[in-house]
Amino acid sequence: MAPTNKVHHVTTIARVAATLGEDEDWLSDVANEMDQEDGLIWVYGPGDDGVxxxxxxxxxxxxxxxxMHKADPELLKRLGTSE
Structure with a gap:
């Protein structure tokens, strides 16, 4: 039997950015470190772009x-160069 998904809602990055008072683009860069297991998902509508x-x-x-990124602002730069 496949596991049952217990997620009943998600919040878009735009709303999270507004709630946290952070720039959406910067927050997106930070969130790129996350995986599905970390609670990140992509939502797709009629277009090709996901949210x-x-x-x-x-x-x-x-x-x-x-x-972590505010404590070490160079972290994103290091992560970006390691790929």
Whole structure:
């Protein structure tokens, strides 16, 4: 039997950025470190572009990442050069 998905809602990155008072583009760069297991999902509509969205757990994970990146602003630069 496949596991049952317990997620009943997600919040878009635009709304999370507004709630946290952060720039959406910067937050997106930070969230690129996250995976599905971290509470990040992509929502697709009729167009080809997806919208980044988060479960409640994902928002908490993102808050932790934001704290790490604010404590070490060079982190994104290092992560960007390692790819």
């Amino acid at each position: 980044m969205a988060f479960t409640d757990f994902g928002i908490e994970t993102l808050r932790e990442l934001v704290g």
